[in-house]
Structures are given as C-alpha cells and as structure tokens.
Amino acid sequence: MKTAPPSHVHVLKSRTDICTEEEVTRLVHTFYAAARDDAMLGPVFGREVKNWDEHLATLVDFWSGLLRGTMRYHGKPLAQHAQMENLTPCMFRRWLTLFFATTESMGNAALQEKADSIALRIAERLWKSFAENHFPENETPHGALEDAPAA
Numbered sequence: 001m002k003t004a005p006p007s008h009v010h011v012l013k014s015r016t017d018i019c020t021e022e023e024v025t026r027l028v029h030t031f032y033a034a035a036r037d038d039a040m041l042g043p044v045f046g047r048e049v050k051n052w053d054e055h056l057a058t059l060v061d062f063w064s065g066l067l068r069g070t071m072r073y074h075g076k077p078l079a080q081h082a083q084m085e086n087l088t089p090c091m092f093r094r095w096l097t098l099f100f101a102t103t104e105s106m107g108n109a110a111l112q113e114k115a116d117s118i119a120l121r122i123a124e125r126l127w128k129s130f131a132e133n134h135f136p137e138n139e140t141p142h143g144a145l146e147d148a149p150a151a
C-alpha cells in the first residue's frame, strides 16, 4: 500500500516552486539598481557599500533562502543595520516602495505576495532594532515606521 508523503514535503516543494533562482537574482539586481539610483537611498548605499558584487551576492543568498528555502545566508542583518548612521522611517518606507514596485514588475504573483510580506515584516524589525540602538529611551525623533509618510 502506498502512503502519502508527510505534509512538510509538500510545504518544502511549494516553497521552491514559488520562483526560480534566476527570478531571485533578477529581483535583487533590479531592486538595488533602483535603490542606488534613488535620491534618498542612493547616498546611503554609496557611503556604506564597499563591494557591490559581494553585496548583491549576499542579498541573492538572503532572498533565495526566504523565497526558496535554500538556506545559503548566514548573516546578521539586524546588527548590521542597527550600527548604521542616520536611518529614518522615511528611508525604510522608500525602501519598501521601491521593493514593492520591483516585485510588481516581475509578473509572478506568488513571488510578489511572499516577498512583499516578508520585506514589510523585516523592515519593521530592522527599524525597531535601529531605533532601540540609537534612541534607547524610546524617544525617537522620527516616530514609528508605520507612521512615516509613504515616499
């Protein structure tokens, strides 16, 4: 008698099926080209990123892990962003606006939905950890991420 595979097998399969590795690479490269070109975010990336090939390769691993379950990324983005200078909720909103426009342009609804909701969740976490590091008394001069105007 044939038994059905355990349910986690289906979960893992559907996760890799959301998009291809080529789509992850396209998403990351298109998004960071727009971010580098952006009046608000461009200067931050220009100041902080020393090696763009490395940054893009890291971010492809990061998104491949989140969207395809490949588990290639082992970094610490919370700590890295918390150490940056002068980030604001407006910048995170702008980051999200560009990211949402990029996922929309890809023509893959499953990828768009999954990537957008993950990005929003992580952006909120990154902002919270940045604010805790820079404004320990919880007196942020810029308020919460969700209060910032959409850029």
Ligand code: HEM
Residues within 6 Å of the ligand: 041, 044, 045, 048, 049, 050, 051, 055, 058, 059, 062, 074, 075, 076, 077, 080, 081, 087, 088, 091, 092, 095, 118, 119, 122, 123, 126
């Ligand atoms: C205001 C918004 C943001 C800015 C200005 C920003 C900027 C940066 C910069 C400058 C780096 C360092 C690159 C390097 O040293 O080569 C970095 C790394 C990274 N960022 Fe962001 N970021 C933002 C939001 C986000 C969001 C929302 C995510 C995820 C959804 C994200 C994910 C990452 C990851 C995974 C890394 C790599 C960390 C590592 O090296 O392990 N970032 N970001």
